[in-house]
Amino acid sequence: MSAEPITKVSIIISKGSLDGIYPGLIMANGARAEGIDADLFFTFFGLDAIHKARHEHIKMATVGNPGLHFATLLGGLPGVSTVMTHYMSNRMEKLDIPTIPEFIEMIADTGAGLYACKASVDLFGLEKNDLIAQVADIITVGEFYEKAAGGQIIFT
Amino acid sequence: MQTRTYMGTVVSVDDQGFFTDPTQWREAMAPEIARQEGLADLTERHWQVIKFMRHEYDEKGTGPTVRVLGKTSGVPIKELYELFPRGPAKLAAKIAGIPKPRGCI
Known part of the structure; x- marks a missing residue:
């Protein structure tokens, strides 16, 4: 007997680096492509992904990232x-992977819900107007759980 | 390997119902497959996507992803999801009688 198929996912994006944001976006977009309902919840530095002024300037984390296989000291040098980030963006463009702003717009078009975490919005002194138009609402953690009911929660 | 019968013709499908031999597909089978997938009517816009799926498959040997569809089929992503709510690329591929498109984005 095969396992029960997944019908709904709620994906939390909590990091503000390029490598912290893309995986959650790919999972949300991929879920919609499979006909799975998906909501995205942006919290803490993940908010940068939906921040009007910042979402075009997301950078790759080069400090404390052993996956890059070069010295941490090097990663901290200016530039x-x-x-x-530039190198990675070029590679992504070659593979036709959309930029973060384009990707988020596309995910909103698939019918996925985009939500910002109220605690983080308050913490960073932001307002709804600072966030891109596709963000449906700023919600509390309690409201997030209500929305997530009956599905899987994925934290990235 | 499994089989299904559309328009009185037996065709080979995989365990998710995708055609394994796209040459067995006929346009007249599309409405029947669509109904099975919960789409009562195929409009002109549905057909635009279905024909595009066939065309891409003939050219490239694989069906396009939703992103490619949105960029090149002439039907924007929002509308694709309205036409094929349970996953446009997947559903349109099934109705167009081609294997399930692979690709993460």
Whole structure:
């Protein structure tokens, strides 16, 4: 007997780096493509992904990222994060992976709900107007759980 | 390997119902497959996507993802999800008698 198929996912994006944001976006978009309902919840630095002024300037984390296989000290040098981000963006463009702003717009078009975490919005002194138009609402953690009911929660 | 019968013709499908041999597909089978997938009517816009799926498959040997569909089929992503609510690329591929498109984005 095969397992019960997944019909709904609620994906939390909590990090503000390029490598912290993309996986959650890919999972949300992929869920919709499979006909699975999906909501995205942006919290803490993940809010940068839906921040009007910041979402076009998301950088790759080059410090404390052993996956890059170069010395942490190097990763902290001025400009290294910019260069690595540029390199990664070029590779993504070649593979036709959309930029973060384009990807988020596309995910909103698939019918996925985009939500911002109230605690984080308050913490960073933001308002709804600071966030891109596709954000449906700023919600509390309690409201998030209500929305997530009956589905899987994925934290990234 | 499983089989299904559309328009009185037996065709080979995989365990999710995708055609394994797209040459067995006929346009007249599309409405029947669509009904099975919960789409009562195929409009002109549905057909635009279905024909595009066939065309892409003939050209590239694989069906397009939703992103490619949105960029090149002439039907924007929002509308694709209205036409094929349970996953446009997947559903349109099934109705168009081609294998399920693979691709993460």
